[in-house]
Amino acid sequence: MDDWASLWVKNGDRSDEEDVLVPLRRDAADFALRVSEVLGTLERLEQRSQEEIFSDIFSTSADLVRIRSLTSEAADGTVPLEVAVGLVEHAQELLTAAACAAVEPRPYWARRKPQQAVDFMNQVRMGQTERGSYVITILSPVPPVLRTDMPAESSPFERRVTQTLTRAIHSALHAAKEAAESGDLEPFRRAVPDGVSANLCDALTGLGHVSPSRGFEVSVSWSRSRPVEGAHVSSTVVDTDFIPLLREASRLFKESASYEDFYLLGHVEKLDRPAGAAAGLVSISTAVDNRARRVLVELADPEYQEAIRAHKETKLVCCIGDLAKEGKSYRLRSPRQFQILEIEDAVGPT
Numbered sequence: 001m002d003d004w005a006s007l008w009v010k011n012g013d014r015s016d017e018e019d020v021l022v023p024l025r026r027d028a029a030d031f032a033l034r035v036s037e038v039l040g041t042l043e044r045l046e047q048r049s050q051e052e053i054f055s056d057i058f059s060t061s062a063d064l065v066r067i068r069s070l071t072s073e074a075a076d077g078t079v080p081l082e083v084a085v086g087l088v089e090h091a092q093e094l095l096t097a098a099a100c101a102a103v104e105p106r107p108y109w110a111r112r113k114p115q116q117a118v119d120f121m122n123q124v125r126m127g128q129t130e131r132g133s134y135v136i137t138i139l140s141p142v143p144p145v146l147r148t149d150m151p152a153e154s155s156p157f158e159r160r161v162t163q164t165l166t167r168a169i170h171s172a173l174h175a176a177k178e179a180a181e182s183g184d185l186e187p188f189r190r191a192v193p194d195g196v197s198a199n200l201c202d203a204l205t206g207l208g209h210v211s212p213s214r215g216f217e218v219s220v221s222w223s224r225s226r227p228v229e230g231a232h233v234s235s236t237v238v239d240t241d242f243i244p245l246l247r248e249a250s251r252l253f254k255e256s257a258s259y260e261d262f263y264l265l266g267h268v269e270k271l272d273r274p275a276g277a278a279a280g281l282v283s284i285s286t287a288v289d290n291r292a293r294r295v296l297v298e299l300a301d302p303e304y305q306e307a308i309r310a311h312k313e314t315k316l317v318c319c320i321g322d323l324a325k326e327g328k329s330y331r332l333r334s335p336r337q338f339q340i341l342e343i344e345d346a347v348g349p350t
Contacts, residue, residue, distance in 0.1 A: 004028055010045070018045060048233075049132060060224040063162040064127065065138040067091050067207065070214040070237070074134035086210035087136050088126070093203035094218070095138065096121055098165035101195035102157060108198040108257035110289075120161060144225035162220050166234040168195030169218055172204065173238065176245040188249040198253035201246040208243040215239045254289060255325050262323035264295060264332055265341075268311040273304060282307045284317065288330060295323065295330045303338040316341040 004025055010018040020041050023034040039050040046053065067087060069079060079087075099117035100109045120140075127137030142158045155163070171194035178187035188196060207216050219235035222228040266286035273280025279300040286295055297319065299307055310317045317340055321332040 005034065046232075049130075061144065062125075062139040062141045063159065063223050064221040065091075065095070065140060065162065065165070066130070066217070066219045066221070067094075067136050067138070068132060068217040068219070069134045069211040070216055071133070071211045072213055074211075077131040077134060079134045083210045084134070084136075086206065087134075090203050090206035090210065091136060091138060092121070093199065093206065095124060095140070095161070095165065097197055097199035097203055098168060098195060099161045100199065101168060101197060102160045102164045105193050105195055106197060106257075107189070107192050107253040110257065110259045110262070112261060116157060120157065123158070142223040142226050144223075145227075156226075159223075159226060162222075163228075164195040165218075166220050166236065168197075168200050169204070169236050169238070170194075172196045172200060172246065172249075173236065173242055175249070176242040179245055179249070185249060185252050188253070196249075198250040198257070201250035201253070204238055205243050205247045205250065208238065208240045208246075212240055257325070259288075259323035261320055262332065263318065263320055264297070264323070264335075265316060265318045266295075267314060268307050268317060269294060271304075271308060271311060280304050288323065293330055295332050297321070297332045297335050297338075299335065299338060303335075306338065306340055310340045 005021050005023050005028070008020050008022055018041060020038045021034055022038055023031045025031070028034070039053055042048075042053045043050045069083070069087060071079070071083075073079060073083075096113065096117065097109070099120045100106070100113055103114040103116050123141055125139040125141075127139050129136055140158055140162055142162075143156050154160075168191075171191040172188075175187035175191040175196060179185065188201075215238050217235060217237045219233055221233050228234075264284060264286050266284045268282055269285050270283035271280060272283075279298050282297045282299050282304070283294050284297060286293060288295070307317065309315075317338065319332065319335045319338040321335040323330055323332055
């Protein structure tokens with residue numbers, strides 16, 4: 001064709017060969033008509049709405065994540081404001097969980113998230129909502145692929161996040177099916193390398209709560225500038241029947257998790273050092289996952305003497321270590337930087 005349009009042909013059997021005429025200039029007299037014809041043809045071939053296809057075309061340099069509420073009250077394309085807010089909040093949690101897992105798969109990411117995941121989330125953008133029940137869209141920018149004679153490198157981090165997202169959701173649902181039959185957490189533990197975590201289960205549970213009747217769908221349309229071989233859209237429907245299993249898996253993951261570099265802040269409740277021992281156990285009341293807990297810390301002098309003084313004077317203490325669950329109690333391993341705080345100093349590390 002000339003510089004006004006280009007002809008695109010979908011090859012197949014001669015009986016189902018398709019072609020579309022794509023206008024290249026907006027000032028063409030039939031520009032709107034040709035675009036409408038292209039969208040109509042793609043709608044028929046891909047079995048998707050023209051609005052959805054247009055969004056994909058408009059976002060060629062980003063992976064497009066769609067979260068679709070399947071609740072009956074969204075049939076007219078609207079939802080209560082509270083539901084919409086919940087969808088956005090839990091969608092953010094879902095992407096954050098996938099980003100953390102793309103850095104390092106763990107059963108639970110507690111307070112401090114990896115910087116690479118934080119930087120990624122600062123790039124993510126909210127797209128336009130869509131009809132088809134109620135759909136929120138999230139744009140994850142992806143660098144375009146460039147041809148090179150050098151050996152192929154691994155995918156960029158942005159693409160690894162969206163791939164982790166689709167793989168983790170699929171694995172979480174598969175683990176839930178197995179756990180329902182076995183009554184065991186082991187299927188979820190095996191799914192951790194795929195990106196399944198307490199964080200991901202919490203996000204899916206939250207989305208299930210704001211779309212309680214028929215569940216929700218998470219799909220990813222891969223960036224056209226960095227296509228995924230063999231697929232353009234990956235889609236998974238999350239049935240609300242799985243929500244109780246996902247919630248319980250999250251709780252058990254958290255109970256057995258180890259918190260690296262945990263900042264402990266609280267009051268000394270109890271001290272115990274046998275006569276002649278070099279170190280003693282100090283019980284400190286603090287908050288773990290927003291719940292009051294007592295944490296055991298093993299300290300030697302001079303830190304143990306400082307703990308005795310803090311207990312007598314009812315002053316706050318703080319230290320950093322690796323928090324682990326041991327049976328029904330918690331212990332701070334490898335404690336360091338133990339000190340007494342005055343009230344005005346009782347803030348966490350920056």
